[in-house]
Amino acid sequence: DIQMTQSPSSLSASVGDRVSITCRASQSISNYLNWYQQKPGKAPKLLTYAASILQSGVPSRFSGSGSGTDFTLTISSLQPEDFATYYCQQSYSAPPYTFGQGTKVEIK
Amino acid sequence: EVQLVESGGDLVQPGGSLRLSCAASGFTFGSYNMNWVRQAPGKGLEWVSHITRSGNTTYYADSVKGRVTISRDTAKNSLYLQLNSLRAEDTAVYYCARIEQLVSPNYYAMDVWGQGTTVTVSS
Numbered sequence: 267d268i269q270m271t272q273s274p275s276s277l278s279a280s281v282g283d284r285v286s287i288t289c290r291a292s293q294s295i296s297n298y299l300n301w302y303q304q305k306p307g308k309a310p311k312l313l314t315y316a317a318s319i320l321q322s323g324v325p326s327r328f329s330g331s332g333s334g335t336d337f338t339l340t341i342s343s344l345q346p347e348d349f350a351t352y353y354c355q356q357s358y359s360a361p362p363y364t365f366g367q368g369t370k371v372e373i374k
Numbered sequence: 375e376v377q378l379v380e381s382g383g384d385l386v387q388p389g390g391s392l393r394l395s396c397a398a399s400g401f402t403f404g405s406y407n408m409n410w411v412r413q414a415p416g417k418g419l420e421w422v423s424h425i426t427r428s429g430n431t432t433y434y435a436d437s438v439k440g441r442v443t444i445s446r447d448t449a450k451n452s453l454y455l456q457l458n459s460l461r462a463e464d465t466a467v468y469y470c471a472r473i474e475q476l477v478s479p480n481y482y483a484m485d486v487w488g489q490g491t492t493v494t495v496s497s
Contacts, residue, residue, distance in 0.1 A: 321483075
């Protein structure tokens, strides 16, 4: 099975900061990579798919990039509502739908 | 409104059984593959099971294989997860999620999620 590793596990940032989260696959997954946002007590929400395509309704400050094994989710200017946990998930060889372990974005 | 609503979570003793349900509305349920995903307290997301739109093909995570059965009833717009031989490590919030092909070919993602139902395994 393909393993997904995110870094960092957590980060502290201020409103207005540019934030980047990295996701690495254990083998090449082309651009079959999705990102989700989860707020405490809530269900995950799809942010991007196919590595870089923004889901409808997602603010343009979010962007995804990468291909092969290395991917990045970037928030260009962090907003108060962006404090959450972010997960990557590969869809190249699924099932199983492998998730990264998550990156918690906290307020500095 | 496109919606998924889970139910059936409960406190159950180790070795017990539980059946989770997921009611779909606002879309053609029979046209979508579906997943169950769980999240243990304070932990990340773990895929549990997948069922194709026809219901003919199912997949399971190794952690639940042999103890869990996924099924669906298109006439009732419902997805189910039968949990047997429950263990403490099955304690989690269980989400159902719709799988959408967002880009052709084969770019799938879970675009609609329910609010989750809580399973607690404890004596």
